Amino acid sequence: MNKKVTNLTIKKMKQEGTPISMITAYDYIMAQNVDEAGIDMILVGDSLGNVVMGHTSTLPVTMEDMIHHTAAVVRGVKRALVVGDMPFMSYQESTQQALHNAGRLMKETGCDAVKLEGGASVCEAVKAMTTAGIPVVGHIGLTPQSVHQLGGFRVQGKNSETAKQLIADALKLEAAGAFAITLECVPTDIATEITKALHTAATIGIGAGNGTDGQVLVCTDLLGMSSGFRPKFVKTYADLHQTIVDAVGQYIHDVKDRSFPDEAHGFAVDPEVVKAMKE
Ligand SMILES: Nc1nc(=O)c2c([nH]1)NC[C@@H]1CN(c3ccc(C(=O)N[C@@H](CCC(=O)O)C(=O)O)cc3)CN21
Numbered sequence: 139m140n141k142k143v144t145n146l147t148i149k150k151m152k153q154e155g156t157p158i159s160m161i162t163a164y165d166y167i168m169a170q171n172v173d174e175a176g177i178d179m180i181l182v183g184d185s186l187g188n189v190v191m192g193h194t195s196t197l198p199v200t201m202e203d204m205i206h207h208t209a210a211v212v213r214g215v216k217r218a219l220v221v222g223d224m225p226f227m228s229y230q231e232s233t234q235q236a237l238h239n240a241g242r243l244m245k246e247t248g249c250d251a252v253k254l255e256g257g258a259s260v261c262e263a264v265k266a267m268t269t270a271g272i273p274v275v276g277h278i279g280l281t282p283q284s285v286h287q288l289g290g291f292r293v294q295g296k297n298s299e300t301a302k303q304l305i306a307d308a309l310k311l312e313a314a315g316a317f318a319i320t321l322e323c324v325p326t327d328i329a330t331e332i333t334k335a336l337h338t339a340a341t342i343g344i345g346a347g348n349g350t351d352g353q354v355l356v357c358t359d360l361l362g363m364s365s366g367f368r369p370k371f372v373k374t375y376a377d378l379h380q381t382i383v384d385a386v387g388q389y390i391h392d393v394k395d396r397s398f399p400d401e402a403h404g405f406a407v408d409p410e411v412v413k414a415m416k417e
């Protein structure tokens with residue numbers, strides 16, 4: 139088995155220019171599958187609000203939801219670094235609240251790091267966490283927990299002023315101790331400049347082009363399991379939605395015409411036993 143990935147491995151990969159692969163997972167079985175594929179980092183994203191729970195945003199996700207799913211993912215992983223996403227209003231109230239909930243997420247799930255959205259405004263919390271021994275991943279650009287503040291899901295950092303703000307936030311997160319920073323929906327050239335400006339924190343892009351230190355995608359998006367809207371940045375590598383519909387359709391067909399189960403999928407008994415049973 140390959141050695142467990144740590145925050146130091148990720149920092150080293152940035153120094154060496156080795157691209158970092160990251161994917162979301164929300165349960166034990168998906169975690170086992172993506173870990174076996176050789177993924178470097180697994181994010182138990184609060185996107186589970188959309189993907190697993192069927193909400194229209196990530197806002198309703200609770201600490202209890204995140205703990206439940208992150209613990210399941212950790213049980214399926216041998217090598218990848220597991221990051222637990224801090225849900226909406228689990229860290230925005232105060233630094234004390236942020237530290238308390240980051241501690242809960244690590245303590246009650248066994249994950250390797252936590253992630254929270256925001257720039258300068260969360261740096262005091264990031265500093266408190268890293269000081270307490272909790273590795274932190276930042277998240278700037280499109281921050282879905284602020285969708286109502288941002289006025290919708292839109293690309294961030296499109297003018298020089300907001301682009302400067304993003305660089306400043308990234309540098310502050312790095313100084314506060316974040317070992318990686320997710321850049322979501324940021325123009326390619328801006329994300330590349332942010333990546334160059336950071337010396338220790340690795341950038342992990344989603345809709346941020348190929349100049350970042352790594353990439354992250356939602357597992358059900360890249361596997362083609364999600365129906366409905368797909369963001370422009372998603373590349374699908376399989377059509378599992380159709381594969382599942384076809385396989386279950388075949389199963390239904392076999393049940394209806396009694397071709398399943400056949401002898402190979404049942405348990406035989408000595409005919410004498412049946413005879414004696416009826417007496
Ligand atoms: N399945 C899934 N995949 C994700 O990547 C994802 C989630 N869910 N839920 C949480 C957030 C929300 N995300 C989103 C949601 C919408 C857009 C979106 O509407 N993007 C537009 C770009 C708009 C513009 O040009 O400004 C697009 O067309 O892709 C992007 C990211 C990313 N995250």
Ligand SMILES: CC(C)C(=O)C(=O)O
Binds near residue numbers: 181185320
């Ligand atoms: C899209 C990624 C970065 C995320 O935060 C999530 O899946 O919740």
Ligand SMILES: [Mg+2]
Binds near residue numbers: 183184185196223
């Ligand atoms: Mg998230």
